[in-house]
Structure formats: C-alpha cells, structure tokens
Amino acid sequence: MEHSSLAGRIFRGIALALVLVFFMFPIVWIFLMSFQTNEQILRIPPRLVFEPTLGNYAALISGQLRTTAGNLEISFVHNLWNSFALSSAAVVLALLLGVPAAYAFARFKFKLGETIAFTLLSFRFAPPLLVLLPLSLYYQDIGLNDTYFGIVWVYQLIALPLILWIVRGYFEDISPDIEHAYRLAGHSWREAFTRIAVPLAGPGIAAAGLLSFIFCWNNFVFALILASADKQPVTVGALAFVTASGIQYGQIAAAIVLSVTPTLLLALYAQRYLVEGLSLGAVKG
Amino acid sequence: MSRLELKSVSKAFGTTLPADRLSLAVEPGEIVAVFGPSGSGKTVLLRMIAGMFEPDEGEILIGGRSMVGAPPERRGIGMAFQNFALFPHMSARQNIASGLRGKAAEVAARVQAISRLLKIEHVLGHMPRELSNGQKQRTALARALIGSPDVLLLDDPLRNVDAKLRYEMRLELPNLLRRGSSSVLYVTQDYREAMAIADRIAVLIDGHLEQVAPPEDIYARPASVAVARLFGDPSINLVEVTPLAEHGALSAAISGARVHLGPAGAEPPTAACWLGVRPEDLMISLSAADDAVPARILAVTPIHEKAVLLLRLADGTEWLAALPPDAPYTASDASVFVRFTPEAALLFDRASGRRIELSHRRQAA
Numbered sequence: 001m002e003h004s005s006l007a008g009r010i011f012r013g014i015a016l017a018l019v020l021v022f023f024m025f026p027i028v029w030i031f032l033m034s035f036q037t038n039e040q041i042l043r044i045p046p047r048l049v050f051e052p053t054l055g056n057y058a059a060l061i062s063g064q065l066r067t068t069a070g071n072l073e074i075s076f077v078h079n080l081w082n083s084f085a086l087s088s089a090a091v092v093l094a095l096l097l098g099v100p101a102a103y104a105f106a107r108f109k110f111k112l113g114e115t116i117a118f119t120l121l122s123f124r125f126a127p128p129l130l131v132l133l134p135l136s137l138y139y140q141d142i143g144l145n146d147t148y149f150g151i152v153w154v155y156q157l158i159a160l161p162l163i164l165w166i167v168r169g170y171f172e173d174i175s176p177d178i179e180h181a182y183r184l185a186g187h188s189w190r191e192a193f194t195r196i197a198v199p200l201a202g203p204g205i206a207a208a209g210l211l212s213f214i215f216c217w218n219n220f221v222f223a224l225i226l227a228s229a230d231k232q233p234v235t236v237g238a239l240a241f242v243t244a245s246g247i248q249y250g251q252i253a254a255a256i257v258l259s260v261t262p263t264l265l266l267a268l269y270a271q272r273y274l275v276e277g278l279s280l281g282a283v284k285g
Numbered sequence: 286m287s288r289l290e291l292k293s294v295s296k297a298f299g300t301t302l303p304a305d306r307l308s309l310a311v312e313p314g315e316i317v318a319v320f321g322p323s324g325s326g327k328t329v330l331l332r333m334i335a336g337m338f339e340p341d342e343g344e345i346l347i348g349g350r351s352m353v354g355a356p357p358e359r360r361g362i363g364m365a366f367q368n369f370a371l372f373p374h375m376s377a378r379q380n381i382a383s384g385l386r387g388k389a390a391e392v393a394a395r396v397q398a399i400s401r402l403l404k405i406e407h408v409l410g411h412m413p414r415e416l417s418n419g420q421k422q423r424t425a426l427a428r429a430l431i432g433s434p435d436v437l438l439l440d441d442p443l444r445n446v447d448a449k450l451r452y453e454m455r456l457e458l459p460n461l462l463r464r465g466s467s468s469v470l471y472v473t474q475d476y477r478e479a480m481a482i483a484d485r486i487a488v489l490i491d492g493h494l495e496q497v498a499p500p501e502d503i504y505a506r507p508a509s510v511a512v513a514r515l516f517g518d519p520s521i522n523l524v525e526v527t528p529l530a531e532h533g534a535l536s537a538a539i540s541g542a543r544v545h546l547g548p549a550g551a552e553p554p555t556a557a558c559w560l561g562v563r564p565e566d567l568m569i570s571l572s573a574a575d576d577a578v579p580a581r582i583l584a585v586t587p588i589h590e591k592a593v594l595l596l597r598l599a600d601g602t603e604w605l606a607a608l609p610p611d612a613p614y615t616a617s618d619a620s621v622f623v624r625f626t627p628e629a630a631l632l633f634d635r636a637s638g639r640r641i642e643l644s645h646r647r648q649a650a
Contacts, residue, residue: 175368176337177366177370178370178371178372178373180357181364181371181372182383183336183356183357184364185383185428186358186432187383196372199374
C-alpha cells in the first residue's frame with residue numbers, strides 16, 4: 001500500500017470521505033435536529049443554519065411534552081434508566097452463565113455438545129416475533145409478564161449465544177498446556193479457570209459483553225410485547241413521541257441522541273477490544 | 286524421595302494404541318529418558334502420569350501410592366512442556382513462583398535461588414513475550430524444578446531452542462536434574478540428548494517399550510532391529526543374511542564374500558537374519574582378504590570430526606562407513622574392501638526383529 005500513486009491516494013481519500021458521509025450523516029443530522037423545534041425541522045427546504053434550542057432536552061428531562069393538543073406526561077428518563085438496568089442485568093447474567101458454558105464447550109468433548117452449542121446459536125436465527133407470541137402466553141401463566149426479571153430472562157436469547165460463541169473461540173485459542181501447567185503447580189481446576197483461562201480470554205469476554213450490551217440496549221420487540229410502560233426501555237418509550245397531534249421530531253431526535261450516547265461512548269472506548277474480539281474469535285491462530 | 290512406577294499401563298485412542306502395557310520404574314534421583322520416534326506415545330505417557338488423562342488399564346504409582354483418579358495438583362509432579370506453557374499474563378517471577386505457597390520473603394528467596402542456578406535472574410521482571418526462547422525454556426524449567434517435586438516430567442524441553450543452547454543445556458541439565466531427589470522422566474526425540482542426559486533410556490516404539498537399559502547398553506546391545514536403527518548417526522548398516530554354522534564357526538555370506546561371525550556356540554542361529562554393523566565399525570582397505578567384502582565408494586561426505594562414505598557392495602547393497610577425516614581411501618569411485626570384526630556384528634532374527642545373542646558376545650557381557 002505504501003507504493004500507491006498520487007491518483008490512487010486521492011481516490012482513496014474521496015472514497016473514504018464518501019463512506020464517512022454516508023454513515024455519519026444520519027447521526028449528524030439527528031444531532032442537529034435535536035436542537036430544533038418541530039417547525040424548524042419541518043421547514044422546506046431544510047436549513048443548516050438555525051437558532052438552537054434546548055427545549056427538546058428540557059422536555060425530555062422534565063417529562064412534560066408540550067404539543068398543540070396540550071401537555072403530555074412522558075417518562076423518558078425512567079425509560080433510559082430501564083434500558084440501562086435491563087441491559088446491564090442481562091449482560092451480567094449472560095456472562096455468569098455463558099463464560100463457564102463457553103469454557104465447557106471449548107475444553108470438554110461431551111455427548112451432544114456441538115448440538116447444544118448450535119441450538120443456542122440458532123436462537124439468533126429465529127425471527128423474535130415467532131418466539132414472542134407463545135412466550136407472552138407462558139409469561140402470563142407463570143407471572144413473569146411485565147417484570148424486570150422476565151425481560152432480563154428473555155434478553156438471554158440475545159446475549160447468551162453471542163457471549164457463548166465469541167468467548168468459546170477465545171478459550172479454544174488458549175493452549176490447554178498452560179492450564180495443565182497451572183494445575184500441576186498445585187491449583188484446582190476452579191483456580192485454573194479463574195486465574196488462567198478467564199484472564200487470558202479477558203479481551204474476548206469484554207468484547208462479547210459489550211456487543212451483547214449494545215444488542216440488548218437496541219432491542220425493541222421483546223420489551224414492547226412483554227412489558228408495560230413503566231418497565232419499558234427507551235427504544236419502546238420513544239413510541240410516546242408519536243402523539244395524536246403529530247410526531248414530535250425534535251424530541252425524538254433528542255431522545256435518540258441521549259439513548260445512543262451511552263452505547264456509542266462504550267463502543268468508542270472499547271473499540272480495540274471489539275475489533276480484536278470479533279476477528280480473534282472467528283479466525284483461530 | 287518417591288519412586289515412580291508404571292504397572293502395565295495401557296491407553297487407546299480409537300484404534301491407535303499409544304500405550305500398550307507399559308511397565309517402568311524410575312528411582313528417586315534417577316533420570317530415565319523416554320526416547321522414540323514421533324507418534325510413538327511419549328507425550329501420551331507423560332500426560333497420563335501428569336493426570337491430564339487417565340490410563341484405560343494399569344497402575345501409576347508415585348511413592349507407592351496409586352495416582353489413578355487423583356487430580357493433577359495432588360500428584361506432586363513438576364513438568365516442563367515442549368511449548369514452555371508459560372502463563373502469558375504473569376511475569377517470569379510470578380510464573381516461577383506460581384506453585385509456591387508460604388511467606389512472601391521465603392518464596393522470593395527460593396525464586397532467587399533457582400533463577401541464579403538457571404541464570405535468569407536478570408529477566409525475572411519480564412513478561413513471557415519479552416523473553417527469548419532460551420530464557421522461556423529456563424523459566425519453564427525453573428517453574429518445574431522449584432517445588433522439588435517427587436516426579437519431574439520433561440517433555441522434549443530442548444526441542445524449541447537453538448542448537449548452541451541445546452548443546453549447553455545438555456551439559457547442564459544432568460546436574461540440575463540430580464540436584465533434588467526427584468524421579469525424572471525425560472522425553473526426547475534426539476538419541477544423543479537421551480544418551481547425554483539419562484541414566485537409563487526407555488525406547489518407546491508404537492506404544493511398546495522395546496528396551497529399557499543404560500545408554501551404552503542400548504547402543505552396543507540393542508534389543509531389536511528397530512532400536513538399532515534409532516541409535517547412531519549415520520545409522521546402522523543392515524543386510525539380510527542366513528548364517529551358516531561350519532566346523533564350530535558361524536559365518537554369513539555378504540555380497541558374495543564370506544564373513545566370520547565368531548564361534549558358532551551350542552545352538553547356532555540358522556534362520557533368516559538381519560546382520561547389523563555400525564558405520565564406525567567398518568574398516569576399509571585397498572587389499573583384498575578372505576573376509577573382506579568388495580565395494581565401490583560412491584560418495585564421501587565430510588562431517589566435522591568424521592568422514593562418511595557411501596559404499597556400494599557388489600550385489601548392489603548400499604552401506605555407510607564412518608572414518609576419521611584424515612583416513613585415506615576417501616576418493617570417490619575407488620574400489621575398496623570392507624571388513625569388520627566378529628565383535629562388531631549384531632545379528633537379529635528376521636521374523637521377530639529381536640537380537641540374537643552370539644556366543645562370543647555373551648561371554649564378553
């Protein structure tokens with residue numbers, strides 16, 4: 001690549017810029033929208049120069065949505081908190097269950113092992129709605145409908161297979177001799193797992209945890225069907241902005257900015273782990 | 286002070302049998318080299334002793350106690366791996382100390398002592414990835430040695446280090462390993478390493494222990510053709526013969542010449558045999574003799590301290606001879622005559638591959 005010609009470099013620059021604009025434009029546009037009133041947004045043609053307002057953010061945080069038809073109560077901050085709590089709890093639970101399971105799949109050959117691992121992965125193939133209708137009936141029967149635990153549990157469908165498969169690849173990359181050596185030094189297998197295998201698979205576990213956090217955070221349908229307003233995350237809560245008197249674009253934009261920011265910051269912070277985790281899990285050295 | 290004893294240990298993986306009724310005892314303070322070609326079951330044997338998997342049958346005893354079913358951490362074993370198997374997220378010091386419990390000062394003192402012995406004091410703070418292969422290997426050895434284990438298992442520890450270091454370590458290792466009173470099992474694929482380091486060599490071929498004996502015995506009196514082939518560089522010359530007992534003397538026809546194999550003894554072997562002669566036992570001369578085999582020199586390879594001659598006998602058989610480099614008759618394409626003393630001849634039964642004890646050798650032994 002160092003020997004590319006000037007024209008080649010210019011072309012690469014242009015191509016990169018185009019891709020960047022393509023992916024960054026929606027985010028930038030929504031960021032700009034969040035500082036505009038509904039009237040400013042709906043102007044035709046749209047303008048890049050406008051008088052910014054913090055009204056949208058104020059409405060979200062105070063929970064008072066002013067529309068032409070009157071004042072509406074919204075619980076955006078509560079939804080944000082729900083998103084955070086549900087996703088974190090789901091990821092913690094999935095890590096507690098998935099990391100030991102991934103280790104078992106990586107280290108031990110057992111009957112139906114591959115079948116079980118693949119079945120877990122296949123949860124990701126099925127359209128969620130297919131699962132949801134029967135699931136909501138079961139949930140009503142056993143009293144899990146509209147509970148935090150119920151949602152955290154159903155989020156395992158998202159988080160567990162992801163963690164299992166990424167972390168398993170990491171464990172497989174660790175030479176079993178390293179663990180044998182630690183055991184021969186007088187440590188139990190539990191110590192070999194916690195002090196050798198888990199630290200060495202650390203980047204993979206971090207990447208898998210992070211990815212599943214983002215996927216849980218972005219999930220919409222599970223909470224839409226299985227939870228009522230006070231348990232719903234931001235993704236579902238944003239529906240409240242579609243009101244009888246029209247769609248509140250400004251507030252939606254502000255809500256998106258606020259709900260995307262945590263995952264975006266997390267992803268930026270852990271970018272190195274993410275890329276490393278995704279590629280290392282797939283390609284075994 | 287614990288003896289390692291294997292009693293008829295067997296292990297099968299599918300149809301392959303990497304351990305077939307292996308019995309072996311290693312005394313405290315003794316070094317036994319397990320030597321064999323790759324795939325002969327050396328590593329499987331070590332791993333069974335270390336408890337990474339269990340034998341299908343048989344007993345593994347350490348200090349008289351059965352270890353079958355015991356977890357690796359309770360076996361009192363130190364092990365150095367071929368791939369070093371250092372803990373990548375721990376410094377060399379932490380690696381070495383990983384098996385020690387007790388007061389920090391005491392642990393530090395022991396780590397210091399063993400690393401001085403292995404000359405790695407200056408890299409104790411380094412992470413494994415910052416160490417050279419030689420330093421990694423010494424760190425792994427230090428980790429195996431530090432706990433003064435009852436049994437020390439070394440899985441081809443010099444495999445991944447360069448030639449110079451391997452040579453140095455071959456000289457150092459016997460002293461290091463004898464420091465404690467561990468029973469040492471040393472796996473290697475290099476017969477020279479086995480001969481340099483071990484008190485006894487256990488030759489493992491296809492899951493079988495072919496011979497367990499001191500190095501000089503294995504070289505001079507190999508139990509079978511297979512063992513004879515594995516020891517020696519250049520390797521032993523083998524020729525098919527059917528010995529003939531006449532007037533109380535044993536002889537064999539090689540490429541038309543009649544070669545004496547010493548007195549026939551009470552029950553002379555007369556079945557089809559392999560006759561083996563080590564290249565360094567061949568004598569080359571320009572003059573014909575009764576018991577000399579005519580040959581032509583095809584090629585001469587000077588290898589440092591010796592010259593290796595590729596010879597072709599009249600019947601087409603190719604032999605190797607190893608001579609001192611200043612020996613005459615090292616011109617290619619010269620016609621020469623090859624002799625060897627009856628004492629140098631090794632006779633193996635062709636059907637079983639086992640060595641046949643010749644009467645004069647029996648007296649010598």
